[in-house]
Amino acid sequence: MDATELRPLLRELPHFRALPADLVDAIAGGCKLRTLDAGAIVFLERDPCRAFFAVRSGGVKLYRSQPDGREQVVNILHAGATFAEAALLTFGRYPVSAAATESPTELLEVGPEPLLRLFREDERLGPAMVASLSMRLVALVERVEELSTIQAGERLARWLLRQPSRMDGSTSVIELALAKKELAAHLAMTPETLSRLLRRWHEDGWIESERATVRVLRGERLVALADGAADG
Numbered sequence: 001m002d003a004t005e006l007r008p009l010l011r012e013l014p015h016f017r018a019l020p021a022d023l024v025d026a027i028a029g030g031c032k033l034r035t036l037d038a039g040a041i042v043f044l045e046r047d048p049c050r051a052f053f054a055v056r057s058g059g060v061k062l063y064r065s066q067p068d069g070r071e072q073v074v075n076i077l078h079a080g081a082t083f084a085e086a087a088l089l090t091f092g093r094y095p096v097s098a099a100a101t102e103s104p105t106e107l108l109e110v111g112p113e114p115l116l117r118l119f120r121e122d123e124r125l126g127p128a129m130v131a132s133l134s135m136r137l138v139a140l141v142e143r144v145e146e147l148s149t150i151q152a153g154e155r156l157a158r159w160l161l162r163q164p165s166r167m168d169g170s171t172s173v174i175e176l177a178l179a180k181k182e183l184a185a186h187l188a189m190t191p192e193t194l195s196r197l198l199r200r201w202h203e204d205g206w207i208e209s210e211r212a213t214v215r216v217l218r219g220e221r222l223v224a225l226a227d228g229a230a231d232g
Helices: 003-011 022-028 083-091 115-119 125-149 151-164 180-186 192-204 218-227
Strands: 031-035 042-043 052-055 059-066 071-078 097-100 105-110 166-168 171-175 209-210 215-216
Touching: 003 022, 003 031, 003 105, 022 115, 052 059, 059 105, 071 180, 083 115, 083 125, 097 209, 115 125, 125 151, 151 192, 151 218, 180 192, 192 209
Parallel strands: none
Antiparallel strands: 031 105, 042 097, 052 105, 059 071, 059 097, 166 171, 171 215, 209 215
């Protein structure tokens, strides 16, 4: 795929949406598409940063490896999300590892050249990148607040409602991209708490949960719980 074909893909990213065509075309020259299977590594923690990425389809998990071999999931990303911009702009190393969670997962890889040169030399690019990263920082602060102040049931309901889903009649079907143990860690709860919540919601008729699939039968109950207007 050449730069002309990559231009509209870059335009979808908040970093580049308002930039003039000549600047977007130049950045496109350092981009490429990658297609990965579930489990494929995008990069590893402490690797030198060589690009930042946008998720076109599928999903990516960001995680850190513990000394005992366990993984601590930092974030789960879906179509439209970007990651590793700050590491690239600071000529740093990746602070986490990244791996695809679905097959196929398509990523737009934005390489260091000519992006870094343009970031230094073209006054139009810097403010756009900084504004986008500032919005990301606000989202991270909100996530920290959510994990530290909101009850487990409300956190799980909010997470489920944010996931991509497909409709089966009037039922919303969510395919979990994480093992339940990983999901529990991501939501700062124990696996036992996660299992207890899913079992209770199943018994109450809110959902049907089987292995990696959750069918939402009473979405309005999850919405009320996510808004703090119901008990879970």
